[in-house]
Amino acid sequence: MKPFINAKGLVHEYSRRDEEGNVTGINRALDGIDIEVKAGGFIAVLGANGSGKSTFAKHLNALLVPTEGTLYVDGMDTSEQKNNLPIRRTAGMVFQNPDNQIISNVVEEDVGFGPENMGVPTEEIWRRVEESLKSVGMYEYRKDSPNHLSGGQKQRIAIAGIMAMKPKCIVLDEPTAMLDPSGRKAVIKTVKELNKKENITIILITHYMEEVTGADYVYVMSEGQVKMKGTPRQVFARSEELAKYRLMVPEVTKIALGLSKKGINIPKDILYPEELTDILLKIKSGVL
Amino acid sequence: MSIKLQNVNFIYGIGTGKEKQALKNINIEINNGEFIGLAGHTGSGKSTLVQLLNGLERATGGEIFYNGKNIYDKSYNMRNLRSKVGLVFQYPEHQLFETTVINDVQFGPKNLGLPQLEVELRSFNALKMAGIDDSLLDVSPFALSGGQKRRVAIAGVLAMQPEVLVLDEPAAGLDPAGRDEILGLLKKLHDENNTTIILVSHSMEDIAAYVDRLLVMNQGEIVLDGSPEKVFQFEKELEKIGLGIPQPAKVIHQLKEAGADIKGTPVTVSESVESIYKWLKET
Ligand SMILES: Nc1ncnc2c1ncn2[C@@H]1O[C@H](COP(=O)(O)OP(=O)(O)OP(=O)(O)O)[C@@H](O)[C@H]1O
Ligand SMILES: Nc1ncnc2c1ncn2[C@@H]1O[C@H](COP(=O)(O)OP(=O)(O)OP(=O)(O)O)[C@@H](O)[C@H]1O
Ligand SMILES: [Mg+2]
Ligand SMILES: [Mg+2]
Numbered sequence: 001m002k003p004f005i006n007a008k009g010l011v012h013e014y015s016r017r018d019e020e021g022n023v024t025g026i027n028r029a030l031d032g033i034d035i036e037v038k039a040g041g042f043i044a045v046l047g048a049n050g051s052g053k054s055t056f057a058k059h060l061n062a063l064l065v066p067t068e069g070t071l072y073v074d075g076m077d078t079s080e081q082k083n084n085l086p087i088r089r090t091a092g093m094v095f096q097n098p099d100n101q102i103i104s105n106v107v108e109e110d111v112g113f114g115p116e117n118m119g120v121p122t123e124e125i126w127r128r129v130e131e132s133l134k135s136v137g138m139y140e141y142r143k144d145s146p147n148h149l150s151g152g153q154k155q156r157i158a159i160a161g162i163m164a165m166k167p168k169c170i171v172l173d174e175p176t177a178m179l180d181p182s183g184r185k186a187v188i189k190t191v192k193e194l195n196k197k198e199n200i201t202i203i204l205i206t207h208y209m210e211e212v213t214g215a216d217y218v219y220v221m222s223e224g225q226v227k228m229k230g231t232p233r234q235v236f237a238r239s240e241e242l243a244k245y246r247l248m249v250p251e252v253t254k255i256a257l258g259l260s261k262k263g264i265n266i267p268k269d270i271l272y273p274e275e276l277t278d279i280l281l282k283i284k285s286g287v288l
Numbered sequence: 289m290s291i292k293l294q295n296v297n298f299i300y301g302i303g304t305g306k307e308k309q310a311l312k313n314i315n316i317e318i319n320n321g322e323f324i325g326l327a328g329h330t331g332s333g334k335s336t337l338v339q340l341l342n343g344l345e346r347a348t349g350g351e352i353f354y355n356g357k358n359i360y361d362k363s364y365n366m367r368n369l370r371s372k373v374g375l376v377f378q379y380p381e382h383q384l385f386e387t388t389v390i391n392d393v394q395f396g397p398k399n400l401g402l403p404q405l406e407v408e409l410r411s412f413n414a415l416k417m418a419g420i421d422d423s424l425l426d427v428s429p430f431a432l433s434g435g436q437k438r439r440v441a442i443a444g445v446l447a448m449q450p451e452v453l454v455l456d457e458p459a460a461g462l463d464p465a466g467r468d469e470i471l472g473l474l475k476k477l478h479d480e481n482n483t484t485i486i487l488v489s490h491s492m493e494d495i496a497a498y499v500d501r502l503l504v505m506n507q508g509e510i511v512l513d514g515s516p517e518k519v520f521q522f523e524k525e526l527e528k529i530g531l532g533i534p535q536p537a538k539v540i541h542q543l544k545e546a547g548a549d550i551k552g553t554p555v556t557v558s559e560s561v562e563s564i565y566k567w568l569k570e571t
Contacts, residue, residue, distance in 0.1 A: 014431070016427060016431065024426075047463070048435075048463040048465070048466075049433055049434070049435025049436055049439075049461075049462060049463045049466055050432075050433040050435065050436055054433060054434060096434055096460075096461060097379055097381060097434075099379065099381070148300065148301070148306075148308065149331070150330050150331040150332075150335065151330065151335065151378050151379065151457075152329075152330025152331065152490075153330055153331050156330075174434065174461060177457075177460040177461050178330075178378065178457065178460055178490070179330060179490060180328070180329045180330045180490045180530050180531060181490065181492065181530065181531050181532040182329065182527075182530035182531070182532070183329070183330050183530065184490070207461065207462065207463055207464060207467070209464065210535070243465075246463045246464065246465035246466065247463065247464050247465070248464040248465070250535065251493055251534065251535040251536055251557055252535050252536075252539060254557045255536060255539065255557055255560050255561055255564070258557065258558070258560075258561035259561055259564060259565060259568075262561070262565050264565065264568060273535055273538045273539045273542065274542065276539050277539050277542040277543055277546065280539075280543060280548075280564060280568070281543070281546055281548070283568060284548070284567070284568055
């Protein structure tokens with residue numbers, strides 16, 4: 001089967017310009033990326049600030065086109081302009097700063113804007129608006145103005161707006177950066193459900209290590225290249241290598257590593273608090 | 289030096305028929321040299337509260353005293369307050385507007401009327417502290433990655449060398465190493481210069497590791513005020529209001545619930561490793 005997303009040798013160069021618009025330098029933000037995602041897959045992308053994650057995300061949505069190499073989204077070549085619109089309908093984007101994504105003065109209109117634009121029948125639009133607002137916990141704000149909401153509330157509206165379009169794929173670029181713990185949990189849960197129940201392909205970019213534990217596969221980027229890849233457990237078992245790329249393992253994994261350094265015989269790829277508690281109780285009672 | 293809030297209320301949209309009370313009767317005193325964490329669910333009023341502290345917004349009720357002086361007195365010098373209380377916005381885009389990174393950072397100190405040499409010295413220093421590479425100085429702030437923008441916004445406020453640093457989610461969007469660097473920098477400013485720090489954060493892990501005193505907000509009110517060790521004992525309450533406790537504290541709670549006799553109330557990774565190790569070695 002052909003991969004749903006297929007990047008081969010993908011390169012992106014930004015040209016830096018001075019105040020008069022003259023090119024003063026070239027910045028190779030993506031430097032030969034190979035990433036394949038199958039339809040219905042859930043991948044996470046990690047990496048230091050400036051490593052190229054958002055640039056990659058913008059390619060998935062054809063907001064940027066390859067300087068070199070190729071990128072196919074659902075079989076469509078992103079470098080062909082005629083594919084722009086179908087690609088944007090296929091891959092919905094959620095950004096970190098919701099301000100740039102809010103369009104309308106009323107929450108429910110904002111969420112309905114996408115499907116309306118796609119020609120979805122009115123009744124179906126309202127059904128989707130209700131469903132997606134409920135799943136992000138913002139249904140009671142449907143008549144409010146998004147401009148009067150807090151940062152985290154706006155972000156939930158932006159996510160609902162993308163959900164209502166029911167795209168085949170959702171690209172989330174640090175969607176939880178401004179959310180409180182329960183909001184973060186809710187968004188990650190929603191994302192997992194969209195992936196499992198609706199088979200929507202998910203690309204999740206984040207700096208929160210705990211959030212990627214649900215992904216099938218993790219890519220670690222550094223200086224425009226993919227430096228590590230594997231399942232979350234495989235990647236988080238390599239804590240020293242991660243540190244080289246300015247990343248860290250989740251805090252529970254750190255505790256396990258700390259205990260292991262002190263001579264306790266404990267696995268180093270623990271990802272969840274419950275898992276750690278369980279293992280510790282077993283070690284204490286001598287059954288492990 | 290202290291900031292005192294007395295019966296502070298804030299209502300958005302007064303007179304529009306769509307009023308929204310964002311702060312209800314806030315009474316707190318922030319003392320000189322404290323490192324304070326401010327947590328709360330989304331929409332609880334954190335950003336509104338911190339915008340009152342440097343006079344950016346005006347309380348719709350109540351008083352605020354800076355060093356004992358009422359900042360709402362007619363004769364009070366608001367401009368001066370803004371240079372003493374530096375605010376890093378939740379969204380760096382709201383703060384960056386100049387054509388180059390260096391101009392952006394110099395804007396604040398220039399406005400203070402400092403001599404050019406001092407302006408430059410402070411700006412280069414601040415950019416260095418915030419982890420911005422020299423190669424980015426002449427770049428437009430809008431051509432930066434998310435985390436790079438955040439650092440420039442922080443540098444802009446650091447360059448003003450305020451007495452009180454208020455940061456609204458400064459670590460959001462930073463990579464894990466960057467998060468530690470910036471929070472470590474705040475700790476250094478606090479320890480070495482006695483700068484008062486007010487850190488708004490959704491990360492209970494960051495709060496546990498850095499702050500001395502934690503204020504928790506719920507629906508416009510302060511509902512918990514104490515050391516992180518104390519506040520994180522209220523796991524159920526925190527969860528009820530959309531928050532949680534740091535992962536290490538969670539593991540400790542689970543162990544205790546299962547009957548483990550662990551001493552103390554560790555909330556950070558290193559504290560937990562110590563306590564768990566001792567417990568495992570006990571016979
Ligand atoms: N519009 C632009 N013009 C020129 N250079 C840019 C532009 N946007 C980003 N860059 C540069 O490209 C590189 C990659 O940026 P990108 O935004 O993809 O990083 P990122 O991995 O998303 O980082 P972050 O974690 O900080 O969001 C950085 O060096 C950045 O300065
Ligand atoms: N300009 C505005 N007009 C009307 N209401 C507003 C405005 N800004 C914020 N609010 C409301 O005031 C309340 C407090 O908002 P605030 O931005 O202070 O929350 P917050 O704790 O900073 O949230 P977050 O963690 O999401 O940033 C929210 O209910 C919000 O909807
Ligand atoms: Mg980015
Ligand atoms: Mg806020």
